[in-house]
Amino acid sequence: MAKFEFRLPDIGEGLAEAEVAKWLVSVGDRVTEDQPVVEMMTDKASVELPSPGAGVVVEQRVAEGDVVKTGAVLYVLETETQIGAATGYQAAGAEAVARPAAASAAVPAGAGILAPPAVRKLARDLGVDLATVKGSGPGGRISAKDVERHAAGVNTSPTTGEVGGEPSSIPLGAGQRVRLRGVHKRMAETMALSARTIPHVTGFHELDAGAFADLAARLRRGAESRGARFPFDTLLVRAVAIALRRHPIFNASLDEARGEIVMHEELNVGVATATPEGLIVPVVKHADTLELDRLAAEVDRVSSAAREGKTAVSDVQGGTFTISNTGAWRGGYGTSLIRPPEVALVAFGRIEEKAVVRDGTVVARSMMPMSVTFDHRVIDGEAGLSFALTIRSLIEDPRQLDEH
Amino acid sequence: MVAGDQSDPVDCLILGAGPGGYVAALRAAQLGRSVTLIERGRVGGVCLNEGCIPSKHLSRFAAAKAAAEKLTSSGMPAFAGVPDMAAFQKSRAAAVGLLVKGVSSLLEAAGVTVITGSARFVGRTRVCVEIGEERVRYFDFKDVVIATGSRALDLDALPFDGERIVEPSRALEWMAVPASLLVVGDDYVALEIAVAYARLGSKVTLAGLRERLLPGFDRDLSAAAQRGAHTAGVEVLLSSDPSAQARQADRVVVSAGRRANVDALDLSAAGLTAPSTLFKVDPQLRLDRHVFAIGDVTEGLPLAHRAMMQGRVVGDVLGGKAGAFDSRAIPRAVFAEPEVASVGMTEAEAQSAGVEISIGRFPLAALGRAVIESATAGFAKLIFAMDGGALLGAHLAGPRSTELVAEMALALEMGATAEDLALTIHAHPTFAESLMEAAEVSLGRPVHVRLPKK
Numbered sequence: 001m002a003k004f005e006f007r008l009p010d011i012g013e014g015l016a017e018a019e020v021a022k023w024l025v026s027v028g029d030r031v032t033e034d035q036p037v038v039e040m041m042t043d044k045a046s047v048e049l050p051s052p053g054a055g056v057v058v059e060q061r062v063a064e065g066d067v068v069k070t071g072a073v074l075y076v077l078e079t080e081t082q083i084g085a086a087t088g089y090q091a092a093g094a095e096a097v098a099r100p101a102a103a104s105a106a107v108p109a110g111a112g113i114l115a116p117p118a119v120r121k122l123a124r125d126l127g128v129d130l131a132t133v134k135g136s137g138p139g140g141r142i143s144a145k146d147v148e149r150h151a152a153g154v155n156t157s158p159t160t161g162e163v164g165g166e167p168s169s170i171p172l173g174a175g176q177r178v179r180l181r182g183v184h185k186r187m188a189e190t191m192a193l194s195a196r197t198i199p200h201v202t203g204f205h206e207l208d209a210g211a212f213a214d215l216a217a218r219l220r221r222g223a224e225s226r227g228a229r230f231p232f233d234t235l236l237v238r239a240v241a242i243a244l245r246r247h248p249i250f251n252a253s254l255d256e257a258r259g260e261i262v263m264h265e266e267l268n269v270g271v272a273t274a275t276p277e278g279l280i281v282p283v284v285k286h287a288d289t290l291e292l293d294r295l296a297a298e299v300d301r302v303s304s305a306a307r308e309g310k311t312a313v314s315d316v317q318g319g320t321f322t323i324s325n326t327g328a329w330r331g332g333y334g335t336s337l338i339r340p341p342e343v344a345l346v347a348f349g350r351i352e353e354k355a356v357v358r359d360g361t362v363v364a365r366s367m368m369p370m371s372v373t374f375d376h377r378v379i380d381g382e383a384g385l386s387f388a389l390t391i392r393s394l395i396e397d398p399r400q401l402d403e404h
Numbered sequence: 405m406v407a408g409d410q411s412d413p414v415d416c417l418i419l420g421a422g423p424g425g426y427v428a429a430l431r432a433a434q435l436g437r438s439v440t441l442i443e444r445g446r447v448g449g450v451c452l453n454e455g456c457i458p459s460k461h462l463s464r465f466a467a468a469k470a471a472a473e474k475l476t477s478s479g480m481p482a483f484a485g486v487p488d489m490a491a492f493q494k495s496r497a498a499a500v501g502l503l504v505k506g507v508s509s510l511l512e513a514a515g516v517t518v519i520t521g522s523a524r525f526v527g528r529t530r531v532c533v534e535i536g537e538e539r540v541r542y543f544d545f546k547d548v549v550i551a552t553g554s555r556a557l558d559l560d561a562l563p564f565d566g567e568r569i570v571e572p573s574r575a576l577e578w579m580a581v582p583a584s585l586l587v588v589g590d591d592y593v594a595l596e597i598a599v600a601y602a603r604l605g606s607k608v609t610l611a612g613l614r615e616r617l618l619p620g621f622d623r624d625l626s627a628a629a630q631r632g633a634h635t636a637g638v639e640v641l642l643s644s645d646p647s648a649q650a651r652q653a654d655r656v657v658v659s660a661g662r663r664a665n666v667d668a669l670d671l672s673a674a675g676l677t678a679p680s681t682l683f684k685v686d687p688q689l690r691l692d693r694h695v696f697a698i699g700d701v702t703e704g705l706p707l708a709h710r711a712m713m714q715g716r717v718v719g720d721v722l723g724g725k726a727g728a729f730d731s732r733a734i735p736r737a738v739f740a741e742p743e744v745a746s747v748g749m750t751e752a753e754a755q756s757a758g759v760e761i762s763i764g765r766f767p768l769a770a771l772g773r774a775v776i777e778s779a780t781a782g783f784a785k786l787i788f789a790m791d792g793g794a795l796l797g798a799h800l801a802g803p804r805s806t807e808l809v810a811e812m813a814l815a816l817e818m819g820a821t822a823e824d825l826a827l828t829i830h831a832h833p834t835f836a837e838s839l840m841e842a843a844e845v846s847l848g849r850p851v852h853v854r855l856p857k858k
């Protein structure tokens with residue numbers, strides 16, 4: 001028997017750390033070679049790390065939620081044979097995940113993934129992970145057709161049972177199938193948890209945002225004259241941060257186990273951002289204490305990085321509140337799902353000229369839709385309206401935003 | 405970096421022109437990269453110049469003599485005289501020269517720049533190449549492949565003296581058959597040299613350091629190799645201390661493993677950590693974003709054909725293709741008495757992996773071809789997964805095993821099952837039939853051997 005320490009390999013894009021998202025096995029479990037053992041979460045994807053060999057997981061050195069550095073020992077595997085092949089990196093900076101080779105001279109334990117070399121090449125070319133393809137041939141042998149079907153989004157493995165929960169009247173075997181993975185999979189899990197556990201309430205508010213838009217434009221021009229940038233979201237983050245300071249119950253979490261509401265000292269505002277990989281929420285840390293210029297720079301930094309797919313893990317952690325600005329997509333009102341363990345979220349729509357009545361006269365004003373969603377276990381209707389009112393006053397009279 | 409030194413920018417730099425390095429160079433060049441290949445000796449490396457090629461040349465020379473002698477009982481005139489080793493060495497050198505020239509002309513045709521010298525890193529993207537005694541050139545590379553190979557290790561008790569106690573490569577160059585020869589080692593290199601010289605008339609003792617010959621092979625192959633060596637006239641000692649015998653032998657060859665050539669590379673200058681023994685690489689053969697390693701410097705068996713496939717893969721990766729070194733089957737071929745070859749899992753490996761297996765073993769005694777050649781001692785032993793019947797390993801002993809193993813490697817890569825092999829017609833009468841028959845045995849329905857009564 002040999003003990004093998006499994007270390008976090010470099011999982012790409014120069015990331016030096018990753019979060020332990022989920023243990024897929026428990027201490028004492030027997031694992032086969034290539035069996036996923038732990039799911040790691042990086043800024044852009046969750047990665048399942050396979051076991052380098054067959055054996056028993058005798059120790060887990062890290063817990064779910066821990067952020068660990070590349071090279072740190074994740075778990076200890078007790079194996080019958082020495083695991084001698086690639087399980088990590090000699091040097092940092094390599095691009096791909098080390099797929100551990102077999103312990104023996106050639107063939108992995110058991111029949112392993114049965115796919116002829118040409119099919120393996122096809123899978124590489126199409127970016128298909130053979131571990132996720134069910135082979136249709138004898139002994140599970142994977143054919144070129146299996147890979148092509150998988151790449152086209154047709155999962156040949158019968159997963160009807162895993163879709164889970166309620167029986168559906170629509171036969172699940174029909175239609176195109178796209179595998180949930182990475183950021184998308186994470187979104188599915190988080191949002192399901194949110195919808196399952198949080199009683200959501202959303203209020204809709206229409207704000208007169210003409211002065212706000214003017215201020216944003218002025219600050220942007222000023223920044224540009226200095227060669228800097230001033231993202232529109234900066235003032236939204238600022239307004240929300242001020243409102244959160246005045247309404248700390250919105251900057252909180254519910255500790256259900258202990259029956260307590262935790263008011264956070266830190267005020268870190270996440271900005272929902274569409275990326276090619278999916279929706280991610282990079283966080284502007286200490287949004288309440290940053291000078292406006294610094295805040296603008298920070299908003300610019302995290303959102304640019306997100307759009308380029310270069311978000312650091314630390315930049316998606318620690319959020320205490322989320323805003324979503326759908327203006328660029330001409331978004332209006334919307335109900336949103338809160339990101340647990342947060343308790344509220346504000347979504348802003350597009351500022352557009354609308355006919356409104358002022359002093360008995362119909363006039364055109366620049367109006368912005370705002371949707372405030374909160375967790376009714378923690379926040380009641382009155383607090384929700386009060387929070388919305390504070391944001392309204394900050395946006396309709398935006399001088400306060402520029403004063404800090 | 406020394407201030408003021410001129411350096412030449414290069415695209416792909418490959419260190420070492422052995423079977424890994426030259427193949428990588430050819431493939432990368434084929435895919436449009438501009439390749440500079442650094443080699444301190446001749447292209448082809450140890451394999452071509454002083455390993456695989458000349459050793460198999462010697463084995464073939466000796467085996468031909470043994471085969472001719474075997475036929476005298478069937479009426480062939482007796483073999484007269486002693487082998488002319490000087491003439492053999494001439495033909496060996498000619499064969500090596502021809503192949504070296506072939507590799508050189510391929511490299512030239514592909515536009516690969518070959519520079520003779522020894523390289524070491526002097527920066528993250530820079531190497532210094534010593535050319536001869538005097539000259540030094542610097543190259544700045546975009547990508548580098550470390551393919552510097554390995555060298556023979558000696559034993560403290562038996563250090564190489566280049567004359568009487570030598571590494572295996574030197575034993576391929578002798579101009580005369582030694583009257584007595586001690587071969588120290590139990591690997592295929594030691595075994596091949598022992599058998600070849602015994603056949604050529606030397607009094608050979610093979611002193612294995614471990615408890616069996618060919619450790620790492622299936623135990624049945626170790627046993628077959630030991631019996632065969634005895635048949636060839638080799639005295640086999642196991643778990644031995646060869647010091648005493650070494651004093652009496654005319655010549656001593658030591659095959660005690662190999663060591664990666666990495667010390668002289670000055671890896672720290674490139675910000676790389678030198679491995680304690682061998683590099684661990686990822687499936688793209690990467691050590692670092694622009695640093696790759698292939699062949700004997702990487703973890704795995706130090707075999708030319710493994711290095712060559714890694715060379716192709718790294719060439720693909722350098723050429724922007726989605727390459728990966730993911731071969732399931734790395735065959736091993738031993739040119740001794742009998743020929744022994746193996747691919748995939750051994751019986752012991754399958755057992756320790758907890759896989760339920762079905763073994764098909766077919767003795768060559770039941771094969772027409774083997775009877776014709778008076779080579780009935782061998783066998784084919786195939787290991788299949790009980791679940792699904794996929795081939796997991798093949799272990800062959802007998803004439804042409806080193807060729808037959810290719811079919812087994814293909815079967816492994818294709819995920820072929822016992823049924824696939826059993827239902828494929830193999831030409832009669834050939835040794836290859838033994839593979840089909842062994843598959844039938846594993847399925848419990850052989851027609852050419854009797855199954856043990858239950």
